[in-house]
Amino acid sequence: MSNPDTVHVAVGVIENTQGELLISRRAAHQHQGGHWEFPGGKVEGGENAQQALARELLEEVNIEVVHAAPMTVIEHAYPDKRVRLDVWHVTVFKGQADGREGQEWRWVPRHQLTAYSFPAANEAIIQRLLDEPA
Ligand SMILES: Nc1nc2c([nH]c(=O)n2[C@H]2C[C@H](O)[C@@H](COP(=O)(O)OP(=O)(O)OP(=O)(O)O)O2)c(=O)[nH]1
Numbered sequence: 001m002s003n004p005d006t007v008h009v010a011v012g013v014i015e016n017t018q019g020e021l022l023i024s025r026r027a028a029h030q031h032q033g034g035h036w037e038f039p040g041g042k043v044e045g046g047e048n049a050q051q052a053l054a055r056e057l058l059e060e061v062n063i064e065v066v067h068a069a070p071m072t073v074i075e076h077a078y079p080d081k082r083v084r085l086d087v088w089h090v091t092v093f094k095g096q097a098d099g100r101e102g103q104e105w106r107w108v109p110r111h112q113l114t115a116y117s118f119p120a121a122n123e124a125i126i127q128r129l130l131d132e133p134a
């Protein structure tokens with residue numbers, strides 16, 4: 001079992017047919033507010049990570065997951081919170097991306113990810129995306 005104080009989060013690295021990735025910006029009042037992120041959110045009781053991923057991506061960015069493959073799991077302790085990011089690579093989806101919670105969002109090519117400020121836990125995800133052939 002994981003530490004009960006750890007927040008389990010499902011995260012989607014959504015890639016379109018041009019090889020761009022969808023990023024959105026966390027609201028100022030949220031944990032790690034102001035940073036850019038890959039859309040996603042907390043796994044709720046009774047859900048598995050993949051179910052949470054599908055729910056969160058629809059709620060946040062209007063994306064309906066058709067195919068997602070597990071990419072990596074990252075455990076990170078912020079000074080105020082521990083998270084376990086269950087990261088999925090979403091390569092097939094339906095719907096037009098939109099910021100359904102009023103957040104900023106954009107499609108960016110991999111090599112531009114370094115121009116954005118992400119939470120510290122994302123470092124390994126970004127590195128992996130830059131190392132991988134597109
Ligand atoms: N979605 C997402 N969360 C991330 C990333 N990197 C990272 O450290 N986090 C952290 C920030 C938060 O502490 C946690 C995600 O929680 P969240 O606030 O998005 O959860 P939620 O969508 O269910 O939102 P809420 O309704 O509870 O506010 O994971 C990332 O790339 N994407």
Ligand SMILES: [Mg+2]
Nearest residue numbers: 039040041042
């Ligand atoms: Mg969220």
